[in-house]
Amino acid sequence: MAPSALPAPGTAGPSAGQDAADGRPVVLDRRTGPFGEVVLRRHGALLQIIANGCFLMDTSDGRSERLLVRAALTELTSGSGAARPHPPRLLIGGLGVGFSLAEAAAEPRWGGIDVVEREPAVLDWHRAGPLAAHSGGALTDPRVRVVQADLLAHLHSVRGRYEALCLDIDNGPDWTVTEDNDGLYSPAGLAACRAALTEGGVLVVWSAQPSATFPDLLGDAGFVGVRTEEVSVARGVPDVLFLASRHSATRSA
Structure with a gap:
């Protein structure tokens, strides 16, 4: 299907700011x-x-999506305090409505920031559409590199590249958008x-x-320090962040 025309960033399309006559x-x-x-x-x-x-996400809040990035940096900076050879490099899995990327770009302590998004439409909506705001x-930040790819395929193509991975491509490990996304949460x-x-x-x-x-799966995959943080939302169960670290087998957890 050909894409419909999108309004330029900061401008309103003919239906922007209003619902259909029946409220839909x-x-x-x-x-x-x-x-x-x-x-x-x-x-x-x-x-x-x-x-x-x-329903995947909306622009109603974004607290937990921003916390996703802040929590990763907090974990990195609250460790042993050993000096790193370079500022930490971050991968954000899923551009979504942009909250996580905007949070990362606003933080000068991040070095390179890769955002992996497989849907060209989502990239278009941020580059020249309503989600740019x-x-x-952040897409113009010189530290930011956009990788248009399936996240799991990208992960298989890199080794030891990132200090932090922040993943937000599904509604959770037990509630994926497509069946093939299950592979991300598998042992492999x-x-x-x-x-x-x-x-x-x-x-x-x-x-x-x-x-x-999922916490047990993370432990089985060799991650240590596995824990969860809950983020309250206006309605329903809290959002959840699963946190885990990579250490070698010879290092104490």
Whole structure:
């Protein structure tokens, strides 16, 4: 399906800022790609991303998405205090509505910031569409590199590159957007996450709900210091961050 025309950043399209006459959300763009359908719609003041009919995220809050990045930096800087040869390098898995990337770009202590996003439509919505305001121009930050790829494929292509991985591509390890995303949370996928980290690196995974099994899977994959943080939301169960670190087998957890 050909993409619909998008308004330039900072400008309003014909349906921006209002719902349909019956109060329903207004579709701003709808595309079909290799991973299914993605939709950007506006509901009142909110922008929403829908993937394959599943609500993925919106611009209503963003606290937990920002905390995703802050928690990773806190974990890195609260360790042994040993000097690093360079500022920590960050991978953000999933651009989404841009909260995590904007948080990272606003923090001068990060070195290189790679954001991996597989949906061309999402990149377009940030480069020349309504979501540009929410990523705050971060895509033009000289530290930021956009990688248009499947996250798991990218992880398999790197080894020891990042000090931190911040992953937010699903509603959680037990609630994936597409079935093939299950591979990221499998033993092989978590092993790829661990291999992409430097010694002492940190993995943080965002989830819309708790998981009884994921912490054990992280431990089985060789991560240490596994813990969870809950972030309260206006309605429903809290968002959850899963945190874990990579250390060698010879180093004490």
